[in-house]
Amino acid sequence: MPQQVHETDFHTLSAAFIRRLHESRLGLPHQVIDLSATPDATRVVATGSVRDTLSGPPRTAVYFIEDGDFRAIVDGVESTLHGRFSPNGRLLSFLSDRKRAGIFQLHIGSADRVENAKGCTEVDGTVEYTQWSPTGGRILLGVAGVGADIASTHGGTAITAATRDAPAWCPTVDYGTPEKAWRSLWIHDVENDSVRRLSLPGANYWESAWCGENQVVAVSSPSPDEDSWYRSVIVQVDVDTGAVVELFRGEDQLGVLTTSPDGARVAFVQALCSDRGLFAGNAFVMDLATRSVSRLDVSDADLSFLQWIDAEHLGYFGIRHLESVAGIVDIRDGSVSELPTGNRSIAGSRLPRGHFLQDGSAVVVQDSYTLPHEVTVLTKGGAKILASTAHDGSREVGSSAGRAEAVSWTAPDGLTIEGIVCLPPGEGPFPTVLNVHGGPVWIHRESWMMKQSIVPFLVSQGFAVFCPNPRGSCGRGQAFARKAVGDFGGAEVQDHLSGIDHLVNTGIADPARLGVMGGSHGGYIASWIVTQDDRFAAAVPFFPVTDWYSWTFSTNIPSFGFLNLDGSPEDPGSAFHMRSPVTHASSVRTPCLTIGGSLDKCTPAGQAVEFHNALRLQGVESALCIYPNEGHGIRGIEAEIDFNARILDWFASHFDL
Template identity: 50%
Template sequence: MEDSETAAAYRRVVEHLRALHEPAFGRPQALREPHVTQDGGRAVVTGAVLDELTGLPRTAVYAAVAGELRAVSAGRGSARWARFSPDGGTLAFLADRREAGVFQLHLLRDKGFGEAVPAPEAPGSVEYLHWSPDGRRILLGVSGLGADRSSGEGSGSNNRRRTERPSWYPEVEDDATDDSAWRRLWVYTPATGTLTRLSPDGLNCWEAGWCGPDQVVAISSGEPGEDAWYTARLSLLDFDGQVRELLDSPVQLALPAGAPDGSRVAVIEAVCSDRGVVAGDLLLVDPATGVVRRIDTARTDVTQVQWLDADRLGYLGQRRLDSVAGIVDVPGGAAQEVFATELSCSGDAFYPTGAFTADGRVLTVRDSYSLPPQLVLTGESGDRVLASTAHPGTDYLLSVAGEAETVTWTAPDGLDIEGILCRPEAQGPFPLVVNVHGGPIWAFQNCWSMRYPWVPLLVAQGYAVLNPNPRGSGGRGQEFAARVVGDMGGADTHDYLSGIDTLVERGVADKDRVGLIGRSYGGFMSSWLVTQDSRFAAAVPISPVTDWYSQRFMSNIASWGDRFLDGDPETPGTLVHTRSPVLHASKVRTPCLNVAGALDRATPSGQAREFHQALRANGVPSALVIYPEEGHGVRAYPAQIDLLARVLRWFERYLPAP
């Protein structure tokens, strides 16, 4: 802490976080990856658990039993991604019991609780598993320990082991591709205990699923680098080592899933800015002929698919701010919705996810700004809450975090824009902080804490926080999402500014006390907006891009920026140059707190440093904070406490609340 006021803010943040989390230490506080048996009799979910305000939360697998969440196995470390076998008799999940962060397959048989049996270790860390339709085999997606994480997961390398080398030893990169950088497919056969590699050398499999009992569909590329995902293709693999391309696309492909009889493949086609953050069109591909059908999901951007049987395909997705689930009658192509709700069904994930029973019920994690996460099974008879994470700490947050409401406004070109406004339960006008989401292709929903810890913290201190979904956001169809491609920092700039104008006109926001905060693309936009408009009293860009030219030669997703800007760094005057905030620093009058993680490979910390130094050279108040153990975003405690304290102090200094 540099000064006594920041130290005081740190103590206030600690008190806030303890009031929120301490009553549930040792219990699940955030939920994701729900799964359910085909008959709906048993449900499991991954829970994030804090034991103290240190490090990252661990995860554990919980079963819903008599209205409570009960850990299914008591092993040490973390566990996640639990999946029931087709007959419901065996639960498979991933756990890192032998080495922290390196997950391997474990099996819990006979429908019980207790100590799981480990399967043979795969060479790397298992990211996901899928049972074959006949229940005889388990497909494993295995990441090498040197593979990159996506920016949505925090960037940096995936579980890279620290070797015992002297402190002077250099970091080395050469032309050779590190074998530990690849993602490969393995198959485990429980009856024989054998583990067999499926994918051949030279094929990087980002994600995969079964296509009948004897083939696998995968999103694959010929290179393992994170940038290669953006041009990956849909491939079919068989157990003879043959690989056949099924589909190429000018945009991104994800979430492959084959029908139980192998007759069809479902895949999502979407314009995407981050691997793992996918919402788009539902396609059905005939693996025999390659014929593609596009399914009408009533303007829902699909975010997950699951085959119920060979003729019924379940899906979840986002439509504007709503979560939607439906079932496609595949022969006829018609989709019937199971539910559409204003509640978020994302859990602790980016977009709506869930699991279907054989009779079409849907298990989801539901929450809102005023509803702590619940595990809910939904069918024709309505919702059945299986378990809730509510506790005295969530009661505390509800008492201080104000209220959330949907707001809409019209951009200068006539496009309607919407967002979620979180505000104190008092009369405005309030000092307003605009919270810019990442991506740019992602979208806010009305969800618990808005997925950003600074939102309820700021509201509790008297600030209103606008969480906008500008053009380029998910949930509005691919045409809306693509409006940001080739124009980042263009028309979407005015989506934010017109939203602020609207809240000022409505008496919600004080025009002289408006601030910005955002991470990733939100960090870029927080840096960019202060170069385009002088109204902002303070800004906090986190993990930003501020110089698209240097980003092109330092990031692990370098060519993504070129595609989304439609610019060439070697050609002066393209958007790579004209949309770089650092080259407009002389226009800035806004004090900026620039934040980055030293381990960030997506938006390296030099981006924050460039903007900081450019601002200082132009006499603008600026601070630079680089966290040495953080990647893309600041996630672990106590670094997150420190960040929240600095954010709070920065806004209180330059746009104080009453």
């Protein structure tokens, strides 16, 4: 395999594939990541991911959904996001980085003439989210300071601002958490265009919501580093004084806060989480007068988004097995009514979310493996499409991507495991790649391109791509998600291997041409599984953990390891050592291409380097690829083209294709 693939046929194929995905959609959204609407749905806004050129990472932009299409709320190439209507629907707020790239500030304009929106008084930092107060007189701002960690789901780097060039000799210095890296709460007065900080020093606020006009509820931790999120609590903050009262401390992670319109109740989700931003679990409602907490019964669905429709009805979105769910709970008697979602998934930034309307219908984004994002209104009677991101190029990609089928099988211990296999045209057996998802508390769903362009790209070249949801995944309740805790690399590996056996036995997978790939926790499994089994002809771990000991002292989320691995890194016989792929490198016979990102704070690039060097010391064929401008995942389009080309090259050359 060449060190550089940009002059190979594989790169040509990859570049053509990415061009088809984006070229005829430049300047328009290719996916929708956020929605908001007036209560009667007369106006809908969407935040989309947009590429203006076939270079670099995408930007975001807010659009009105009008006459079946997307209309940008402002002209220009600045990034905008988080469009929100005022309670009466007359004003629209949004965030823009028009002054400094990557630093977002509040803007407000008339919903009818938002192109004339004015920038509001700025805050110190970047605004991550907003919420109008119940009467519309104030806006709650969630602000992250420069230096604050960015969640792994959004790149695993840190918020930065342009600085003067330092001399070449100048060292990088770390004294711990940067002084301005806290996440704080601010209140913007709409009439006076004034802003003040609400939160007091010494507390970090990850998310928040109005609770009536004079209180705010928030997920808070005593430290701003990403690791402290795992130990957050729910608090109530007095808007006038900033005084804080703790409301709830859970066993697992807490989030997805929303309060009833009368300020009497707060709903939230408690879930075992791998990453901030991947949140799906049990929903609870607290009566603020009595502090009593009750769990909502929604038939074992893992809920990822909550929204009060009125004081007695709570809307929810989530996952049940492989299906998306959208429903409403009557808080008075616990009765549940769900909307039909058809044979499509409900999309979101990572997991299902949407916007409920007063009549109980919901505005959502739907997709499938071969269908790009569509903005849709779900009702009891069916669905109405408002706008689609599909174009000639995406339809061509969809037509070459084969088909996705749900599969299930029985693990060696009798547990039923589910997944999806993406198949090329024709009859098997096919060269097959096991695609391990991250988390592990995440899920493969039948979404557009399986959320990874590498999947339909490989299928278009004749590969089957197998996407299992082993124990530890979400979508089957918290007990199922907890089955991997304390056993990383244990029974979940047997879930994957027995799934491969099932595909071989049913004539789908060719046992002589098997590969494995995965990112983040999937990268860990892709590097670990080849220490346990030699059936794979090639492996591609990307952004992996390969040495739990060294990772603990180089990551920004060491609590993830302490919460999920038995023992301590100080104990040589603990899982921190014995479940590390580098510890067992002598057992590997599979050629490995290991990929990392130089900016990754979650699974630092050194993890990829360690595994590569460990394999080389054992005489195992190994290649290492580190992308200089990428974090926890690939976002730049040139890197995506190279990434896909390298993976295809690695599998094709080792499968003798």
